[in-house]
Amino acid sequence: MKGRVLLVTAGTLAVVLAGCGSGGESAVPPAGGATTSPDLFKDAPVAEAAxxxxxxxxxxxxxxxxxxxAEALDAPLLSQQNPSNPDEVTGFDADLAKLLAVYILGKPEVEIVPPATETREALLANGTVDVVFNTYTITEERATQVAFAGPYFESGLAVAVKSGNTGIKGVDDLGGRKVIVGANTPAVTEVPKVQPTAQIITFGTDPQAVTALLQGRGDAYVQDLTILASDAKANPQLSVVGNPFTKEPYGIGLKHGDDDFKKFVNDWLKKVQDGGQWAQAWKSSLGTVVDSAPPTPPAIGSVPGS
Structure with missing residues (x-):
C-alpha cells in the first residue's frame, strides 16, 4: 500500500491563510534521504467501526x-517533498500522518497544507486542517489554544557547527561565541541560561540560519535536534555535535476542546508504538543519521499541556 499525498497549491494556500498571518518563504532543499518503508502500512492498525x-x-x-x-514540505527526514515527484512526501512526521490516515480510512490518503509557525493555531481553529505534524513543541501556553495528543517524540536543543570546527563539541563550548538561533524559538532564551556570555544572533528561518553558519557569520547554530539532523543530511558542510541540552516534547496539534478526537489519536499513537510502526518510521527517517537504536517513545500525556 503506497501513500497518496495531495498538496494544496501556493495559490490555494494564500486564500486559505488569508487573515491567519504570513510566514517567510524557504526553498525546498535536496531530498534528505528518508524513504517510506514498503512494509510500513502492511500491518498498520485500523480503527474498529465503534x-x-x-x-x-x-x-x-x-x-x-x-x-x-498541516505539515512542512522542506524538512528532510521529517517531511520532505521529492523535487522530481511532488506527490511524494517522506519523513518521520509524514509517515506518522499517513499511519493516522490508515487508522481512520484504511488507506494512507492525506492532503498536506504547509503551515507557517504563526499560522498553525489558526489552521486548527478554523477547521482548515484536522491535525498538525510539524515539530510542534507542547507548552502549557500553546495548550490554551490547541489540544495536543502525545507527545509522540522528544527532541531537544542541540548544537551544529561548520564541518571541521573541532573547537566546539557541544553547549559547554559556546561561552563567548557567536551563536545563531531562530527567532521565536526556545533557543533565544535557553542558550543564555546555559551560556550567559554567548552572543546571540537571530534569523527568521532555518535556511537563513544555516546559510549564516556556513558563511561564517556565527560560530554555532542552536536549534532542535531533529531540525539540525535534517539540515546536516541536506548540507554535508554542517555537523551536529554533542547531545541535546533541553527536552522538547513534540505533540500532534488538534482543535482545542475536541476531547473525543484527542483520545482517539492517543489510542492510535499507543497502537503504532506497540505494533512497531513508530520505530519503523523512525528507522527510515531520523534513524538514517543517528547511530543508535530507535529511542523509547515518551509516555503519552507525560508533559504539562498534553
Whole structure:
C-alpha cells in the first residue's frame, strides 16, 4: 500500500491563510534521504467501526476520504517533498500522518497544507486542517489554544557547527561565541541560561540560519535536534555535535476542546508504538543519521499541556 499525498497549491494556500498571518518563504532543499518503508502500512492498525463516533471529527474525516494535515514540505527526514515527484512526501512526521490516515480510512490518503509557525493555531481553529505534524513543541501556553495528543517524540536543543570546527563539541563550548538561533524559538532564551556570555544572533528561518553558519557569520547554530539532523543530511558542510541540552516534547496539534478526537489519536499513537510502526518510521527517517537504536517513545500525556 503506497501513500497518496495531495498538496494544496501556493495559490490555494494564500486564500486559505488569508487573515491567519504570513510566514517567510524557504526553498525546498535536496531530498534528505528518508524513504517510506514498503512494509510500513502492511500491518498498520485500523480503527474498529465503534471507535468512529457519530458526528465526530473521525467520522467527518472518514466521510471526506482523506486526512488534512498541516505539515512542512522542506524538512528532510521529517517531511520532505521529492523535487522530481511532488506527490511524494517522506519523513518521520509524514509517515506518522499517513499511519493516522490508515487508522481512520484504511488507506494512507492525506492532503498536506504547509503551515507557517504563526499560522498553525489558526489552521486548527478554523477547521482548515484536522491535525498538525510539524515539530510542534507542547507548552502549557500553546495548550490554551490547541489540544495536543502525545507527545509522540522528544527532541531537544542541540548544537551544529561548520564541518571541521573541532573547537566546539557541544553547549559547554559556546561561552563567548557567536551563536545563531531562530527567532521565536526556545533557543533565544535557553542558550543564555546555559551560556550567559554567548552572543546571540537571530534569523527568521532555518535556511537563513544555516546559510549564516556556513558563511561564517556565527560560530554555532542552536536549534532542535531533529531540525539540525535534517539540515546536516541536506548540507554535508554542517555537523551536529554533542547531545541535546533541553527536552522538547513534540505533540500532534488538534482543535482545542475536541476531547473525543484527542483520545482517539492517543489510542492510535499507543497502537503504532506497540505494533512497531513508530520505530519503523523512525528507522527510515531520523534513524538514517543517528547511530543508535530507535529511542523509547515518551509516555503519552507525560508533559504539562498534553
Amino acid at each position: 471507535a468512529i463516533l457519530p458526528g465526530s471529527t473521525m467520522e467527518r474525516i472518514k466521510q471526506r476520504g482523506k486526512l488534512i494535515v
